[in-house]
Amino acid sequence: MSHLTDLKSQLELMKVSSQSLYRDNQLSHEQIKTLLETRGCTIEITNPYVTPKYTLEKVRKVPIRHSVYSYTHFFERNLLQNIPCVITNVALNWPCMKTWIDGGQINFKYLRSKFGNASVPVANCSKKYFDSHEKITMKFSDYLDYFESENKENLLYLKDWHCRKEFPLEDFYEVPKLFTSDWLNEYALATMQDDYMFVYMGPAGTWTPLHADVYNSYSWSVNITGCKKWRLYPPGQEDLLRDQNGQLPFDVSTYDSKTKDVYYLEIIQEKGDAIFIPSGWYHQVWNLDDTISINHNWINACNIHVMWKNLQLELKKVEKEISDCIQMDNWSEHCQLLLRATFGMNYFDFYNFLHEIAFRRITRLKNTATVTCFKSALGVNHCRFDLIQIHQVLVDYLKNDVFVHMNTTFEGNLLELIEKILQVLGMWESILGKSELQLDCAS
Numbered sequence: 001m002s003h004l005t006d007l008k009s010q011l012e013l014m015k016v017s018s019q020s021l022y023r024d025n026q027l028s029h030e031q032i033k034t035l036l037e038t039r040g041c042t043i044e045i046t047n048p049y050v051t052p053k054y055t056l057e058k059v060r061k062v063p064i065r066h067s068v069y070s071y072t073h074f075f076e077r078n079l080l081q082n083i084p085c086v087i088t089n090v091a092l093n094w095p096c097m098k099t100w101i102d103g104g105q106i107n108f109k110y111l112r113s114k115f116g117n118a119s120v121p122v123a124n125c126s127k128k129y130f131d132s133h134e135k136i137t138m139k140f141s142d143y144l145d146y147f148e149s150e151n152k153e154n155l156l157y158l159k160d161w162h163c164r165k166e167f168p169l170e171d172f173y174e175v176p177k178l179f180t181s182d183w184l185n186e187y188a189l190a191t192m193q194d195d196y197m198f199v200y201m202g203p204a205g206t207w208t209p210l211h212a213d214v215y216n217s218y219s220w221s222v223n224i225t226g227c228k229k230w231r232l233y234p235p236g237q238e239d240l241l242r243d244q245n246g247q248l249p250f251d252v253s254t255y256d257s258k259t260k261d262v263y264y265l266e267i268i269q270e271k272g273d274a275i276f277i278p279s280g281w282y283h284q285v286w287n288l289d290d291t292i293s294i295n296h297n298w299i300n301a302c303n304i305h306v307m308w309k310n311l312q313l314e315l316k317k318v319e320k321e322i323s324d325c326i327q328m329d330n331w332s333e334h335c336q337l338l339l340r341a342t343f344g345m346n347y348f349d350f351y352n353f354l355h356e357i358a359f360r361r362i363t364r365l366k367n368t369a370t371v372t373c374f375k376s377a378l379g380v381n382h383c384r385f386d387l388i389q390i391h392q393v394l395v396d397y398l399k400n401d402v403f404v405h406m407n408t409t410f411e412g413n414l415l416e417l418i419e420k421i422l423q424v425l426g427m428w429e430s431i432l433g434k435s436e437l438q439l440d441c442a443s
């Protein structure tokens with residue numbers, strides 16, 4: 001029996017055993033009732049069997065700006081369909097709106113007193129460095145001196161500052177409920193690893209070159225003060241911008257697209273607006289005023305397949321790069337090391353990430369422990385949806401060539417996780433059935 005056939009038959013066996021094991025649920029009526037309760041802080045969906053579906057056609061039809069927006073609508077229209085949106089006035093009650101800003105102006109005195117000694121990453125928008133801007137590190141108080149000075153010969157843009165992580169006691173903003181199904185930061189917080197939560201600050205004229213986000217993640221951004229212009233290209237449209245060598249333009253404002261019919265959206269994000277940037281959408285951003293924003297990158301069950309595809313593509317690139325050494329011992333392991341160095345994550349890291357996220361949802365569905373991320377609790381159907389998507393990725397992971405080279409302990413862990421997921425999904429299917437459940441979804 002081949003390695004793959006062997007795995008497939010193990011998976012079939014698991015399905016059968018988990019279905020029979022959990023035909024009778026093992027939770028009391030009281031426990032089920034408690035688990036199904038949704039409160040104001042719960043994010044929940046009605047149908048755990050929905051699948052993410054991206055089409056360009058939908059982009060042209062869905063309204064972009066919303067003043068009031070429920071989680072259900074955001075989930076169905078934006079997360080599942082990978083479409084951008086703006087939600088106005090999400091930051092009215094954020095503490096930083098009162099402390100970082102005073103009378104409509106940046107409160108330099110306050111910022112200096114709180115964070116003046118911090119080291120901050122700064123991009124020089126006047127200098128190109130490969131496909132980005134030249135980066136330096138500065139003391140925050142020096143950056144504030146620059147910001148306040150008249151002389152701005154170089155346009156310096158403070159970017160990707162992990163301010164929240166560095167100053168955990170400064171509770172300066174709250175993640176909007178719509179953006180709380182965030183596996184990247186849930187994982188980072190649970191495992192004390194580097195997070196994807198940043199402060200950006202730049203004078204008018206600073207800008208970010210054309211790019212798609214790390215791991216093809218989503219991002220959201222809220223302006224504490226100032227205004228940004230975003231140019232957004234749906235996935236695939238960027239290919240029309242490439243030159244003869246396959247290179248993308250660094251700055252789309254100098255790119256002549258007259259000859260090609262390239263579709264893009266241009267969105268103005270005002271103070272207090274949140275913008276949602278979907279997975280794999282290339283974008284360029286300009287600060288139209290002096291601007292401070294909070295930006296997060298995030299992944300969840302709706303775009304985990306995109307991340308997985310991206311990881312596989314990156315591995316292919318690494319393998320090609322060192323294909324001349326394919327005869328060496330542990331070539332696959334070397335590829336994984338290189339993948340981690342270039343992409344920030346390899347197959348093992350990706351598995352550990354999925355394992356932690358799955359484990360937290362399994363625990364939630366097996367007893368009344370709550371899974372929270374940024375003060376939102378995950379509803380039962382949301383947990384089921386998350387696990388269904390993780391299961392699909394793990395089964396695909398098992399079929400992957402690379403897996404054949406990995407050690408048997410790892411293979412055992414992976415199969416065990418898949419079994420646990422199937423068991424808990426089987427249990428809930430026997431409790432609720434496979435039909436859509438009409439829950440009282442908190443908006």
Ligand SMILES: O=C(O)CCC(=O)C(=O)O
Nearest residue numbers: 200208213219221285295
């Ligand atoms: O605000 C900026 O300058 C860029 C932010 C960005 O590209 C993002 O959050 O994805």
